[in-house]
Amino acid sequence: MINIILDGKRMEMKDGSLLKDLVPQLSPNFSVAIIKPSESSEVTTGSFRIVTDEGEVTIELEDKRAPTAVRELLISLFEKKELLPMKIKWDDRYSASFGPFSSKIRPDKNAHRYSKGDLILGCGGYDPGNSYLIFSRADHIADHGSDKSGGIVGKVVSGLGVLGRWKKGSLITDSERIISRIETGNSFTTKDRSLPLEDGMEVVSRLEISATGFNEDAIDPTGSASVEHMLHALSKEKFEVNLKSSTFISDERLKDSIVPYEIKNPRLKGNVTVRTSGRKAGSVYIYLKDLPSSPSHTTTGRIEHGLELAKLASEGDRLHVVVTPPQIDLRGMRIKDAITAAKKREILIDYDDDSPDRIVVEQTPPTTMGILSEGKVSVRTVSEGHVINIRLEDEKAPRTCRIFRELTGLRWYNIGSLPLIFKYDDVALFKPKIPQKITINLENLPKDEVPANSLAITNDSRKGKGLIGIRRNPNREFGPTSEPFEGTNILGTVLDPEKLDSLKENETIYFKEESG
Incomplete structure (x- = not known):
């Protein structure tokens, strides 16, 4: 048997096992990160693995913000384990504290701003002898009895979900200094499922992202529009690495979109943003190194697991990504399916008609975070006869199909x-x-003839540029917009042309893509 670590979990596999045996359910289109053990000398890092009764958390100490005395205190707590087990003292929706213990901080008696995942050194009653380690569960402003710097001494880089599971009586039971044994030369991404597994190998198969403003106890819809854009971009559980630099990877499939600037934050390692201006507005970014905030980037999420996969990814890689919460988009569903989907998410749904042939075309609030914040959604429907199913020809007309979708x-x-x-x-x-x-x-x-039920758009060679048409019968002279062939871009096929018989001029007609 050989020992393998898959997404942070230790597993035993049979000798001779292949990568496909480890991740049988993962699409072969997705790349995974392979991290092989190295024979190089061990390197002590500034990170610690904290073991609690609710799961493991990895913290990374702040080299620049934590004074030497504070770092020594934390090392004493977690490496020498002098005060373990350490019990939770108090917790609320914003933070959880463990202690008490003695420190030499000088509380400045002022409130400071904290982000989700910050590790804070503070004290109760402004008494350093009654100090606590405070884990920030959500973005907030508070006076935690810290020094004038705000007391941020580290960052949770893995296991953010564990913070929300802590409760009265929870314990930090063990901890260890993380020793780096990995060399870049022994780490890579691959889609090759025939890769032999080796003892001690670590495999990272997915990214896990927590959306900005999402918390199990409360939803902050401040960034709902930009978060919705990210949720839609990643709704197929795919992050496509179109661009890789030393500081980020980006997915540009939705570039040229209009996205509002809503959340200003530093672009810290592990943060997810959407670009809001420039040629690549609408692209989704994952940061690999810390950078200052930018007026062109709005923060939409945070990597909770899989940052190693993002770091090792190359341009062209497709990465499996799971975002919390999943997008709530009922548009295009039959009303029966929309009601079922809403109930599954414990969302109240109000609708205008529950007849079997009704299709949802509009939802209010329009965004996932807005719906979760209110706990309800209202939908508008139309009869199925007003929804035309189409198949687009992306391989033959990629640019025209993209324009049609826009x-x-x-x-x-x-x-x-x-x-x-x-x-x-x-x-x-x-x-x-x-x-x-x-x-x-x-x-x-x-060429020669326009097939029956063709969908087309008039191109720039004609005055009627942008006109979209459907032609029911084949024609050897004119396209679906009644233009000659040189003015016609064929972009797809209508699958249910009989619906056109009952449609009237000046009505709004809906289109839905079908695959295959």
Whole structure:
């Protein structure tokens, strides 16, 4: 048998086991991090593994902010284990404290700002002889009896979820200094499931992200719009590494999106942000090193597990990511399924019609954090006859399909819409609002004949640029927007064209993508 660590959990595997035996459920498209044990000399780090009765937490001491005396105190507490086991003294939704013990801090009797995961050295009654280690469970402002610096002496870098499980009677039972034995040359990412497993190997298979403002006890919807963008970008549990630098990795699949600047925070190692301005606005970033805050980046989350995977990832890697909370997007669902989904999340749902053929097209509040904050959601539905199912041809017309999704809203939601402006014979025409910056270059022009039930958009070669059309019958002369072939970009196929018969001009028509 060989010993393997998978996502922080020790496991025993049979000799000769392969990577596929360790992660059989993981999609072969996802890369995992492989960290092999090194024969190099051990390096003592500034991190400690804290064992509690509710799980393990890893903390990293602040080299710059923690004075030498404070670092020595923490090392004494956690390496020499002089005061263990240490019992929780008090806790609330914002923090949990362990102690007491004696220290030499000088409390300044002022409130300070703290972020989720901060480790604080403070005291009760401004008495250093009654000092505590305080773990911040959520962003907050408080007077913890710290010194003038605020008392932040470390950061929880793994196990943030454990903080929320501590309760009266919880104990820190053990601790150990983390010794670094890993060399970059022995660490890499791979999709090769035939890789042989080796004794002592560590495998990191996923990223775990906690959304900004989310806490089991309370929801802060301040950053709800930008957090929603992140939730949508990662809703398929995939982070695609489009760009890698020494300080971050980024997923640019939703770049060119409009995202508001809502939460200003330093871009600390492990923070997740969304860019709000510039050419790459809408891209999701994971930071690998500490950087100052930026007016172009709004904070949307924090890595709770898997930062090693992000550090080792290369451009082109696809990483499995799990975000808490999952996105709540009922749009595009049948009302029956929407009701079931809401009840599963313990959300009250109000709806206008529960007939079996109704499809949800709008939800209020529109964001996940807004819904969780209120504990309820209201939805508007339309009959299934007003929802046209389509299949887009991304391989043949990638740019045109992207433009269509932007114009209809399908790029950000599970259902999109367009106004039906004209219908005659076998043609239906839709006129979206075209932003000036959009150019519709010639792409996937018809040859010989336009197939029946084709969906197309007029390109920049014609005055009617941006007009979208559906043609029910094949045609050898004109495309779905009644333009000649050179002015027509074919972008997909309508799967249920019979619905067009009952639709009327000036109605809003909804579109939903089907796969396969």
